[in-house]
Amino acid sequence: MGNASEIFKFTRLSIIWLCLIFIPVWLVAYAVGIFIPYFLIKDQQNIFFDVFQALVPIIAVLVFIPINAMFMVLFERRGLALFTVRSGPNRVGVDGLLQTAADAVKLLFKEDITPRGADIAMFTLAPITFFAPSVFAAIPLLAAVTNDHPLFHIVNLPTGIFYVLAASSVPVVGIVMGGWASNNKYSLVGGLRSAAQAISYEIPLVLSLVSMCMMAKSLDVVQIANQQAGGILDWNIFGGGALRGIDKFIALNLVGNTIDAKTILDAAYPSGILSYIAAGVLIVCSVIMFLLYLTGACAEINRIPFDLPEAESELVSGYNTEYSGIKFAIFFLAEFTNLFIVSSIAVVMFMGGGGNPIPAWLLDPWWPSFASSVGPMFDLVTAKGLMLVDEHTFFPALWVIAKTYAFVFFAVLIRGTLPRFRIDQLMDFGWKRLIPLSLIVFLVMAFARVLVNVHLVMPAGGAP
Amino acid sequence: MENLANLAEINAASIETWMFYVLAALAIPFAYGVILDKAIIRSGFLLIGVFGAISGLFLILQAQFIAMAQIMIYAVGITLVVVIALMLTNPRMDLDLKPAAGNSKLTGFVVSFVLFAVIYLAIRSDAWPIKGELPAASNVAVIGQAITGQYSLPFEFASVLLLAALMGAIMLAKNEPVEPEILEYSEASGAASDAEAEALTTAR
Amino acid sequence: MPKFSQQVILGMAYAVVAAIVSGMYYSGALGAGLVSAGITLPADVASFSIVALLAAAAIFMNASPLVVLSAGTFFGFFVLSVHQEEPLVRYLCLGAVLFSIGMYGMVASRNAVRVLMSIELMLNAVNINLVAFARYVDPSEVKGQVFAIFILTVAAAEAAVGLAIVLAMYRNTATVDMEQFNLLKW
Numbered sequence: 001m002g003n004a005s006e007i008f009k010f011t012r013l014s015i016i017w018l019c020l021i022f023i024p025v026w027l028v029a030y031a032v033g034i035f036i037p038y039f040l041i042k043d044q045q046n047i048f049f050d051v052f053q054a055l056v057p058i059i060a061v062l063v064f065i066p067i068n069a070m071f072m073v074l075f076e077r078r079g080l081a082l083f084t085v086r087s088g089p090n091r092v093g094v095d096g097l098l099q100t101a102a103d104a105v106k107l108l109f110k111e112d113i114t115p116r117g118a119d120i121a122m123f124t125l126a127p128i129t130f131f132a133p134s135v136f137a138a139i140p141l142l143a144a145v146t147n148d149h150p151l152f153h154i155v156n157l158p159t160g161i162f163y164v165l166a167a168s169s170v171p172v173v174g175i176v177m178g179g180w181a182s183n184n185k186y187s188l189v190g191g192l193r194s195a196a197q198a199i200s201y202e203i204p205l206v207l208s209l210v211s212m213c214m215m216a217k218s219l220d221v222v223q224i225a226n227q228q229a230g231g232i233l234d235w236n237i238f239g240g241g242a243l244r245g246i247d248k249f250i251a252l253n254l255v256g257n258t259i260d261a262k263t264i265l266d267a268a269y270p271s272g273i274l275s276y277i278a279a280g281v282l283i284v285c286s287v288i289m290f291l292l293y294l295t296g297a298c299a300e301i302n303r304i305p306f307d308l309p310e311a312e313s314e315l316v317s318g319y320n321t322e323y324s325g326i327k328f329a330i331f332f333l334a335e336f337t338n339l340f341i342v343s344s345i346a347v348v349m350f351m352g353g354g355g356n357p358i359p360a361w362l363l364d365p366w367w368p369s370f371a372s373s374v375g376p377m378f379d380l381v382t383a384k385g386l387m388l389v390d391e392h393t394f395f396p397a398l399w400v401i402a403k404t405y406a407f408v409f410f411a412v413l414i415r416g417t418l419p420r421f422r423i424d425q426l427m428d429f430g431w432k433r434l435i436p437l438s439l440i441v442f443l444v445m446a447f448a449r450v451l452v453n454v455h456l457v458m459p460a461g462g463a464p
Numbered sequence: 465m466e467n468l469a470n471l472a473e474i475n476a477a478s479i480e481t482w483m484f485y486v487l488a489a490l491a492i493p494f495a496y497g498v499i500l501d502k503a504i505i506r507s508g509f510l511l512i513g514v515f516g517a518i519s520g521l522f523l524i525l526q527a528q529f530i531a532m533a534q535i536m537i538y539a540v541g542i543t544l545v546v547v548i549a550l551m552l553t554n555p556r557m558d559l560d561l562k563p564a565a566g567n568s569k570l571t572g573f574v575v576s577f578v579l580f581a582v583i584y585l586a587i588r589s590d591a592w593p594i595k596g597e598l599p600a601a602s603n604v605a606v607i608g609q610a611i612t613g614q615y616s617l618p619f620e621f622a623s624v625l626l627l628a629a630l631m632g633a634i635m636l637a638k639n640e641p642v643e644p645e646i647l648e649y650s651e652a653s654g655a656a657s658d659a660e661a662e663a664l665t666t667a668r
Numbered sequence: 669m670p671k672f673s674q675q676v677i678l679g680m681a682y683a684v685v686a687a688i689v690s691g692m693y694y695s696g697a698l699g700a701g702l703v704s705a706g707i708t709l710p711a712d713v714a715s716f717s718i719v720a721l722l723a724a725a726a727i728f729m730n731a732s733p734l735v736v737l738s739a740g741t742f743f744g745f746f747v748l749s750v751h752q753e754e755p756l757v758r759y760l761c762l763g764a765v766l767f768s769i770g771m772y773g774m775v776a777s778r779n780a781v782r783v784l785m786s787i788e789l790m791l792n793a794v795n796i797n798l799v800a801f802a803r804y805v806d807p808s809e810v811k812g813q814v815f816a817i818f819i820l821t822v823a824a825a826e827a828a829v830g831l832a833i834v835l836a837m838y839r840n841t842a843t844v845d846m847e848q849f850n851l852l853k854w
Contacts, residue, residue, distance in 0.1 A: 158602030159528045166532040169540045195544045493738035499773030525803040542827045549831040553838045572776035576768040583764040599807040610814045622821045629825035636832035
């Protein structure tokens with residue numbers, strides 16, 4: 001471990017950040033959602049009372065995204081430095097915390113060049129088309145992240161995951177638009193590659209998420225996240241809740257309860273040995289679907305090993321060759337935001353959302369009392385019974401951010417490890433391997449799901 | 465927090481009306497841009513504007529599922545395919561084309577105006593059987609049951625159609641020289657399959 | 669500050685005038701004026717013809733046809749639909765307008781891909797009608813939305829096959845001009 005001290009600094013930086021990220025978002029949400037309506041307007045019949053409260057989700061997202069993207073850039077650079085045994089940026093601020101802010105200031109003051117022969121309207125519109133959908137995609141996830149807090153309840157859409165998918169499929173249009181409007185051959189090729197890649201890899205991506213919706217019988221992200229509460233065995237990545245019966249069985253033997261074991265196992269696995277086989281099949285299929293999601297997501301957001309649209313060595317960074325100044329900054333910001341959103345979709349759909357990874361029966365003796373005593377410490381000012389940070393909101397949000405950064409770390413690890421695909425390999429891999437595989441796995445899951453009672457909900461009467 | 469619910473009810477009808485006209489004011493110029501813009505690739509991108517505005521209309525009409533499908537399939541999928549096809553054919557050609565014969569434009573204008581007049585008079589001619597009830601907030605389940613129950617046969621036909629269209633599009637767009645393959649085939653497989661090779665050549 | 673050509677400025681002037689006319693119609697001032705002038709024409713027909721005549725005049729004065737047609741169509745559509753009692757009629761009118769625009773594009777364009785784009789436009793106009801019917805006529809079973817889904821699939825298939833045909837034609841004839849596609853002519 002030659003660079004143990006670097007690893008320590010990297011971990012310290014991440015933990016500091018995880019603590020810091022909540023403060024601005026909390027302040028803004030408190031100001032707009034509680035302070036202005038309850039202390040300045042006061043009159044609950046006033047239309048602005050509702051307007052300000054309805055604005056909370058979008059303002060929280062608009063504050064969160066730039067600050068978060070700034071840290072993600074630093075996270076990626078420090079992470080890559082870690083894998084290549086370097087130091088990375090560490091001069092500006094504490095451990096280089098302000099490095100990206102300095103870079104952003106530099107980018108904003110650069111001259112904004114429009115190349116000769118470019119279509120000016122399209123050239124300006126392209127970064128906006130690339131960035132705006134990711135803001136829209138983040139909004140319904142906010143309801144899942146904050147565990148359906150009343151202030152964020154307005155963005156809890158019944159078709160949540162479909163909305164997120166639709167919004168996150170739009171950015172590729174911005175890439176094609178920018179590639180064409182730049183009046184540059186490299187940019188055009190980058191844009192076309194991006195379009196082909198996004199269309200082909202969208203199919204396995206959507207199928208993997210649809211299979212999880214099939215398990216959950218819902219398109220609502222909050223519902224899907226809440227179904228996975230109760231420990232790592234209930235997460236969708238392990239069979240979409242097929243292990244819930246086993247989980248309850250273990251809990252029963254450890255904690256002790258009035259219902260006997262056979263009732264629980266029969267309720268979860270109604271067809272005997274066939275059901276156990278089906279549960280095993282579901283677990284294998286879910287893991288495959290999760291890997292398919294990761295591959296499709298990497299291709300969708302143009303990360304290495306699928307970063308052909310901006311391959312520096314072939315296309316001199318592709319669609320954003322001609323961009324400079326603030327437009328380039330927006331492209332850069334949107335790229336990292338997309339990475340964050342894709343990771344948080346993975347967390348909400350596969351990794352239990354805001355749930356705790358430790359099984360509930362281990363935590364039950366002490367966690368609820370601990371949470372309810374720690375939670376209010378973060379809520380310095382309560383207003384009219386509205387607690388912006390309580391144990392039902394704060395800990396899920398913390399878990400989601402931590403898990404999402406684990407995915408981001410994984411993406412950085414892949415970037416530091418794998419070489420780039422060739423375009424024909426990419427297309428072959430997509431159309432001849434991933435799409436048939438995802439279709440077959442989806443079919444198998446649909447059949448296996450009938451035999452298992454996934455996400456088992458026990459009748460009232462005291463199962464754990 | 466009941467106040468948040470009240471927000472939707474404040475003068476909902478008039479907000480809906482004005483949203484409708486704003487979206488229409490977006491959709492109509494974009495649609496004209498699609499059919500009149502000189503740079504044809506730009507008109508391909510303007511198509512996204514039309515589809516986006518129409519998906520906004522679907523949201524007003526309480527059809528969230530269709531609105532999202534519209535964004536995913538039309539505004540991204542189909543438009544990208546159209547733009548790629550425009551780039552593969554010669555996009556500068558539209559600028560070089562001789563202006564279309566005058567009577568083609570005149571015919572188009574007369575046809576479309578008469579069409580609009582007929583449809584408008586038909587719309588106005590009779591009262592519609594409006595039902596006052598509001599649709600459910602989420603009708604995805606209703607649509608799913610309709611597709612897999614009452615309309616399962618058309619649904620199967622649609623999937624067969626999509627498969628056929630996929631294969632047909634690949635076959636049509638494939639650009640491979642056929643001649644050398646057939647020669648190799650007949651050489652390799654010997655005299656027995658000469659008839660087959662001949663049949664293939666004739667079929668071409 | 670982008671520079672606008674004289675044509676575009678003229679078109680925008682037309683748009684402002686048309687907006688004033690339709691605003692007068694919306695507030696009822698135009699109808700009152702017609703009555704006091706002793707003209708028996710219905711107010712919507714009168715304002716629609718004013719907008720249309722002004723559009724013809726603007727085109728004659730060499731204004732930008734894109735701006736004039738967009739503004740004229742929107743404000744004509746506005747005066748024809750804004751005072752209708754049923755909201756359904758508004759949606760059907762918008763569907764008719766977009767369908768007619770698509771029809772014009774299909775008849776008048778020479779580029780084959782643009783013809784396909786016009787067809788997509790017409791299919792979308794039909795979708796507006798179906799979803800509006802589902803909302804106002806059949807809100808419980810939303811059959812219109814089911815039909816709209818089938819139209820989406822058919823449109824996707826049609827776009828793929830149509831564009832593949834255009835590509836094949838382009839490969840053989842090196843043109844996408846509709847008037848050159850006359851292989852089957854005799």
